[in-house]
Amino acid sequence: MDPLHFIRTAKKLARGRGGKPQQVDLRRAVSTNYYGLFHCVANAYADSLIGTWSKQEIMLHGSLRTVQSFIPEQPRL
Numbered sequence: 782m783d784p785l786h787f788i789r790t791a792k793k794l795a796r797g798r799g800g801k802p803q804q805v806d807l808r809r810a811v812s813t814n815y816y817g818l819f820h821c822v823a824n825a826y827a828d829s830l831i832g833t834w835s836k837q838e839i840m841l842h843g844s845l846r847t848v849q850s851f852i853p854e855q856p857r858l
Contacts (some may be wrong), residue, residue, distance in 0.1 A: 782819070782820065784817045784819075784820035784821040784824060785817065785821075786817070787813050787814065787816050787817025787820070788813075788814055788817040788818070790813050790817075791809075791810040791813040791814035792810075792813070793818065794807070794809050794810035794813065795804045795807060795810040799801075
């Protein structure tokens with residue numbers, strides 16, 4: 782999910798469709814912009830907390846965790 786996609790969509794809604802934007806479009810633009818801003822802040826906070834990972838690293842980590850969950854734990858001797 783790209784938060785900036787939400788912000789770009791909000792800008793399009795706020796411009797209207799060939800004229801003055803309708804009230805419903807303005808309300809939707811504010812809501813969409815808020816949603817995008819929330820995810821920008823959440824991503825920045827998560828990055829500062831755990832660092833930035835590439836999408837490949839995240840997918841690899843998730844895949845490994847999934848595989849590990851199916852492997853039974855070996856008894857310790």
